[in-house]
Amino acid sequence: MDSFQQFMDTCNSEHNLTNNTITSTKITTSFGAASASSSSPPATSSRYENQKRRDWNTFGQYLKNHRPPLSLSRCSGANVLEFLRYLDQFGKTKVHTPICPFYGHPNPPGPCPCPLRQAWGSLDALIGRLRAAFEENGGKPEANPFGARAVRLYLHEVRDLQSKARGISYEKKKKRKRPPQQQPMLPPPPTATQ
Numbered sequence: 001m002d003s004f005q006q007f008m009d010t011c012n013s014e015h016n017l018t019n020n021t022i023t024s025t026k027i028t029t030s031f032g033a034a035s036a037s038s039s040s041p042p043a044t045s046s047r048y049e050n051q052k053r054r055d056w057n058t059f060g061q062y063l064k065n066h067r068p069p070l071s072l073s074r075c076s077g078a079n080v081l082e083f084l085r086y087l088d089q090f091g092k093t094k095v096h097t098p099i100c101p102f103y104g105h106p107n108p109p110g111p112c113p114c115p116l117r118q119a120w121g122s123l124d125a126l127i128g129r130l131r132a133a134f135e136e137n138g139g140k141p142e143a144n145p146f147g148a149r150a151v152r153l154y155l156h157e158v159r160d161l162q163s164k165a166r167g168i169s170y171e172k173k174k175k176r177k178r179p180p181q182q183q184p185m186l187p188p189p190p191t192a193t194q
Helices: 003-015 047-065 077-090 120-136 149-166
Strands: none
Touching (some): 047 077
């Protein structure tokens, strides 16, 4: 399977969406497989770490395929936004336009021609992983293009737009406070009658 397709499928897996096949893409990555001559088994990484590595490799490949090619040191928040917009073409989340009769309906009763986009949650998680990967790969936190103000504003805008278009609230869930434990009711002390 194409590594970019794996990247997109895992980004969208959080939303239990159906698989789409990408017919053509220029992005291919090679993952460093453990050498056969190595005597020690490769260290097992968590699912998060594996996804972060795949995301990082995919973004690096995107920069190489960019015209003109970009180095990571010259990458800015604008390039990250360009990458996020590029990913939209592989999205699997229906985002209704304001003129669509299903605008604001979470479960539309029929099909419509509205575009498929990347879900906000997928983009938010992707940026979080890339932000961490940037710093783990020697980038300085203050120069992190994934933490740029423009990227944060874009994610906020996507969240609001999708929330309205899909009729879904993305408000943070408040932690429910546990009700205080009630003391067992003791019968009142007997009153002395004389």
